[in-house]
Amino acid sequence: MSGAFRPANQDSPLLRGLLLAAAVLVALVMLVLPLAAVLAEALRRGLGVALAAIAEPDTLAAIRLTMLVAALTVPLNLVGGVAAAWCIAKHQFPGRRLLVTLIELPFAVSPVIAGMVFVLMFGAQGWFGPWLQARDIQVVFALPGLVLATMFVTFPFVARTVLPLMQEQGKDEEEAAATLGASGLQTFLRVTLPNVKWALLAGVLLCNARAMGEFGAVSVVSGHIRGETNTMPLHVEILYNEYQFAGAFAVAALLALLGLVTLAAKTLLERLAGREMGGRA
Amino acid sequence: MSVELQGIVRRFGATAALEGVSLNVREGEFVALLGPSGSGKTTLLRVLAGLEGTDAGVVRVAGRDLTGVPARERGIGMVFQNYALFRHMTVFDNIAFGLRVRKHRPHHAEIATRVRRLLELVQVPELEARYPEQCSGGQRQRVALARALAIEPRLLLLDEPFSALDALVRKDVRRWLRGLHDGLGITSVLVTHDQEEAMELADRIAVMERGRIVQFDTAEALLRAPATPFVAGFVGEAARLPCTVRGGVAHFDPLPLAPLRAALPDGAATAFVRPHDILARAGGAAMVRLVRQEGGGAARLVVQAGEVVLDATVAPGESLSRGEPCRLTLRGGHVFSTTGGCVQAQPLAAAMAS
Amino acid sequence: MSATTLGFGRPAPIAAIPGFRLTLGITLAWLGAVVLVPLAALALRPWELGLDGVLAVLADPRVLAALRLSFAAAALAALLDLPLGLLLAWVIVRLRFPGRGALDAALDLPFALPTAVAGIALTALCAPNGWLGAPMEALFGWKIAFTQAGIVFALMFTGLPFIVRTVEPVLRDMARDAEEAAATLGASRAQTLARVVLPALLPALLTGFSLAFARSVGEYGSVIFIAGNLPMATEIAPLLIVVKLEQFDYAGAAVVGMAMLLLSFMLLLLINQAQRLLRRGRA
Numbered sequence: 070m071s072g073a074f075r076p077a078n079q080d081s082p083l084l085r086g087l088l089l090a091a092a093v094l095v096a097l098v099m100l101v102l103p104l105a106a107v108l109a110e111a112l113r114r115g116l117g118v119a120l121a122a123i124a125e126p127d128t129l130a131a132i133r134l135t136m137l138v139a140a141l142t143v144p145l146n147l148v149g150g151v152a153a154a155w156c157i158a159k160h161q162f163p164g165r166r167l168l169v170t171l172i173e174l175p176f177a178v179s180p181v182i183a184g185m186v187f188v189l190m191f192g193a194q195g196w197f198g199p200w201l202q203a204r205d206i207q208v209v210f211a212l213p214g215l216v217l218a219t220m221f222v223t224f225p226f227v228a229r230t231v232l233p234l235m236q237e238q239g240k241d242e243e244e245a246a247a248t249l250g251a252s253g254l255q256t257f258l259r260v261t262l263p264n265v266k267w268a269l270l271a272g273v274l275l276c277n278a279r280a281m282g283e284f285g286a287v288s289v290v291s292g293h294i295r296g297e298t299n300t301m302p303l304h305v306e307i308l309y310n311e312y313q314f315a316g317a318f319a320v321a322a323l324l325a326l327l328g329l330v331t332l333a334a335k336t337l338l339e340r341l342a343g344r345e346m347g348g349r350a
Numbered sequence: 351m352s353v354e355l356q357g358i359v360r361r362f363g364a365t366a367a368l369e370g371v372s373l374n375v376r377e378g379e380f381v382a383l384l385g386p387s388g389s390g391k392t393t394l395l396r397v398l399a400g401l402e403g404t405d406a407g408v409v410r411v412a413g414r415d416l417t418g419v420p421a422r423e424r425g426i427g428m429v430f431q432n433y434a435l436f437r438h439m440t441v442f443d444n445i446a447f448g449l450r451v452r453k454h455r456p457h458h459a460e461i462a463t464r465v466r467r468l469l470e471l472v473q474v475p476e477l478e479a480r481y482p483e484q485c486s487g488g489q490r491q492r493v494a495l496a497r498a499l500a501i502e503p504r505l506l507l508l509d510e511p512f513s514a515l516d517a518l519v520r521k522d523v524r525r526w527l528r529g530l531h532d533g534l535g536i537t538s539v540l541v542t543h544d545q546e547e548a549m550e551l552a553d554r555i556a557v558m559e560r561g562r563i564v565q566f567d568t569a570e571a572l573l574r575a576p577a578t579p580f581v582a583g584f585v586g587e588a589a590r591l592p593c594t595v596r597g598g599v600a601h602f603d604p605l606p607l608a609p610l611r612a613a614l615p616d617g618a619a620t621a622f623v624r625p626h627d628i629l630a631r632a633g634g635a636a637m638v639r640l641v642r643q644e645g646g647g648a649a650r651l652v653v654q655a656g657e658v659v660l661d662a663t664v665a666p667g668e669s670l671s672r673g674e675p676c677r678l679t680l681r682g683g684h685v686f687s688t689t690g691g692c693v694q695a696q697p698l699a700a701a702m703a704s
Numbered sequence: 705m706s707a708t709t710l711g712f713g714r715p716a717p718i719a720a721i722p723g724f725r726l727t728l729g730i731t732l733a734w735l736g737a738v739v740l741v742p743l744a745a746l747a748l749r750p751w752e753l754g755l756d757g758v759l760a761v762l763a764d765p766r767v768l769a770a771l772r773l774s775f776a777a778a779a780l781a782a783l784l785d786l787p788l789g790l791l792l793a794w795v796i797v798r799l800r801f802p803g804r805g806a807l808d809a810a811l812d813l814p815f816a817l818p819t820a821v822a823g824i825a826l827t828a829l830c831a832p833n834g835w836l837g838a839p840m841e842a843l844f845g846w847k848i849a850f851t852q853a854g855i856v857f858a859l860m861f862t863g864l865p866f867i868v869r870t871v872e873p874v875l876r877d878m879a880r881d882a883e884e885a886a887a888t889l890g891a892s893r894a895q896t897l898a899r900v901v902l903p904a905l906l907p908a909l910l911t912g913f914s915l916a917f918a919r920s921v922g923e924y925g926s927v928i929f930i931a932g933n934l935p936m937a938t939e940i941a942p943l944l945i946v947v948k949l950e951q952f953d954y955a956g957a958a959v960v961g962m963a964m965l966l967l968s969f970m971l972l973l974l975i976n977q978a979q980r981l982l983r984r985g986r987a
Contacts, residue, residue, distance in 0.1 A: 085799055088791065088799065089795055089799055089801060092792050092794075092795035092796075092807070093807070095788050096792065096807055096810055096811070099788070099860065099864060100810045100811065100813045100814070100861075101810060102829055102836065103817070103826055103861065104817070104825065106826075106829045106835065107825045107828075145734075148730065149730060149731065149734035149735075152727040152728075152734070153727070153735075155723065156724055156728045157731075159721050160721065160724045160728075162728070168735075171735055171739065172731075172735065174739060174743075175739060176918075176919075177918045177969075177972070178922065179922020179923070179924065179941075179942050179945075179964060179965075180819075180922065181922065181924045181943075181945050181946060182746065182922065182942075182945065185945055185957055185961055186742035186745050186746050188949055188954065189742075189749050190741075190742060190745045192954065193952070194952060194954050196745060217738065217742075221738050221742065224738055224739060247722070253723030253726070256722070256723075257723065281818070282819070283818070283819075284818060284819045284823075284924065285922075285923075285924035288925075288946070289949060302818050302820040302925065303820075305821065306820055306929075309929065317824060321824055324818045324820070325817055325821050325825075327818075328818060328821070329816065331816055332809060332812050333809075335812075336809055
């Protein structure tokens with residue numbers, strides 16, 4: 070008789086089995102197969118071919134450029150994101166909600182538009198185009214354009230991961246620090262930062278992954294000059310359009326790997342962050 | 351409806367939440383399940399509601415075996431600890447829910463009449479169109495009660511219904527609820543960890559400890575004759591004093607307390623003594639730490655006697671203030687010997703006089 | 705007296721935590737330079753064509769077809785994702801089974817895969833000789849890659865985690881006692897789901913829908929490989945922007961971009977309004 074008892078909010082084992090089977094099927098088709106397809110296509114003609122494709126000078130240049138763009142973008146967005154989170158979470162001022170909305174705005178804007186706005190400003194026929202041209206400064210179709218477009222697209226990541234946590238933690242501890250005579254910087258470094266360090270790291274990782282993987286925005290501002298303004302995702306497109314599938318999928322697999330490592334790290338960090346919050350509760 | 355529980359066992363993994371609980375509730379009775387957290391009282395209530403399964407035992411309501419009957423077919427009303435009101439429904443829709451989900455749902459005019467009558471009954475007719483989050487804690491509690499009553503339950507279960515209310519509201523709501531129970535005559539079972547609440551509301555109290563009911567009786571009987579040291583300590587605010595029985599007398603050495611007559615075998619024992627049974631007079635080995643003036647009655651004291659700190663009462667005609675030495679006499683108490691015996695102890699003087 | 709020394713006739717606000725001006729300054733500078741000024745360029749640029757010019761661009765059948773395709777495909781994909789997302793969220797929150805952690809992590813894959821990678825992966829999968837494309841064509845005669853169906857499929861892929869991840873926390877936080885209360889009031893399991901659980905999830909589903917939709921309207925990388933990119937048939941609006949930019953038709957591209965942004969903001973506002981109606985009375 071006891072075995073037959075089912076809590077009021079649990080479904081029958083048959084229904085649960087069906088739900089689980091359906092979920093696994095959906096996940097398999099929509100999530101696992103695409104990833105598997107990348108890896109399978111990359112290795113179709115053997116690991117050697119894939120590695121050779123990655124070792125090509127143009128590919129290596131793309132990898133270097135991608136890393137350079139990320140190395141410039143992420144720290145800039147880190148500073149901005151932390152400043153925004155701190156001033157929104159720890160202070161009261163009119164327009165806070167509007168500010169949050171504006172910070173999240175880039176998520177609602179198509180990456181292509183994100184790239185286009187910089188072409189409109191700095192392109193040959195852009196607002197500042199002639200002025201820049203006269204001084205021989207290249208923004209669009211060069212590194213500055215790539216960095217700006219990437220910054221636009223990855224702009225909300227850090228603020229968005231850190232802000233909710235900071236808000237949840239309230240400002241008691243910061244106020245306590247202030248009564249104990251700490252300066253703003255001291256309060257931030259010694260009180261706030263330790264409380265959000267894992268979330269912050271997760272935000273940086275997500276920002277980095279998106280910066281390295283961004284396609285639409287940089288595609289518009291890049292100009293696709295091989296070996297010069299081609300990032301890894303753009304290189305994937307070029308190789309693919311040239312029917313160099315092995316190379317395209319090899320570089321894609323590299324990018325997918327980056328995504329997977331980021332995902333794993335994020336999961337781990339969330340667990341750590343959860344423990345952080347758990348310890349406070 | 352009468353409720354009969356027999357040998358209920360409920361285990362969660364290796365730990366047993368209920369270890370063979372039996373309980374008989376008479377029709378129309380108001381029973382409280384009283385115990386510290388983790389004593390199994392909420393689990394027992396959930397077993398009654400059909401929200402929790404059992405590993406052994408029988409549940410009978412009005413003579414019918416309900417074991418294996420799912421919660422929704424039991425017709426037992428329950429008020430949840432945090433009320434569990436449906437947030438996306440108005441107060442009206444919350445109360446009407448139980449009527450609307452019936453196989454033969456009443457006509458909607460009929461539902462409206464009944465919901466309004468219930469709102470009148472719980473005295474919040476003005477809340478009809480509000481959402482739960484627009485109501486105060488006390489109002490939510492009334493709505494939760496009206497929702498549970500809407501299905502015309504044979505039995506009403508209340509899981510710590512006052513815990514979310516602040517102290518001032520709590521007392522009022524408690525009296526109102528008891529009045530409502532007397533008016534409706536529904537058998538009710540209340541879970542609480544607050545003895546004052548249990549004593550004020552319930553006809554009988556089942557004291558629970560570690561998955562068992564250790565005593566089931568009226569409040570008066572629990573105070574007069576606690577069955578176990580746990581009950582003696584948990585009900586009332588008795589001080590727990592170690593003592594030694596020698597020749598039918600309990601000695602409190604090295605504490606400066608007069609011995610008590612306790613007909614128990616020689617050996618170690620524990621006495622439970624209530625503050626109003628500890629009388630303080632001027633002069634002695636104990637010391638007054640705090641004085642709290644009670645409206646009308648004798649002043650209550652906190653006294654230090656040797657290593658222990660006790661609540662005591664100023665003896666009639668005496669006056670003590672903070673920092674003064676005092677001596678303590680005991681008017682009585684319950685003494686439990688380590689071998690299991692228990693007596694109501696009396697002062698030596700009274701015993702000699704009789 | 706102290707008020708006069710402060711120079712104003714009213715009490716000064718007290719900021720307990722220092723650093724407000726500095727951080728707000730950084731935030732505004734950062735926001736302005738990277739987001740707001742560039743977006744202003746987008747808002748102003750089209751008017752170089754004059755109102756007639758803007759309307760002429762919008763009336764171009766190719767532009768209309770692209771906008772229609774982007775919005776319809778995004779809405780359809782988000783709609784199809786709703787039941788799938790609900791199913792996945794339900795399974796990872798409510799069921800305990802070996803591999804639950806792996807499934808949970810896999811749900812973020814569309815977030816984690818760069819869009820270009822997702823694009824060529826989905827294309828390889830759905831191509832006539834792909835793992836999905838081949839059986840679909842053999843069994844049902846369906847072609848997915850290089851058709852509008854392919855666009856919807858790619859958008860379903862990118863949108864799915866938005867729905868799962870908005871529904872999941874609500875489902876997790878949904879107190880079990882509401883379901884238990886429904887049971888003690890005599891509701892059957894189906895009634896409880898329909899009247900208590902689903903209505904409670906509805907706002908989250910709507911939010912998930914709008915997030916997935918907003919993302920899908922502008923999606924580029926994961927779509928262009930599988931889309932076929934034929935004008936009037938499988939050309940999405942973001943691609944049309946790229947095409948116009950490549951032809952140095954900056955103003956025309958800006959018109960399309962602005963139309964996309966305005967349309968999707970209007971739709972999101974509408975959904976938001978529905979959301980508010982739904983939440984009426986709920987904090």
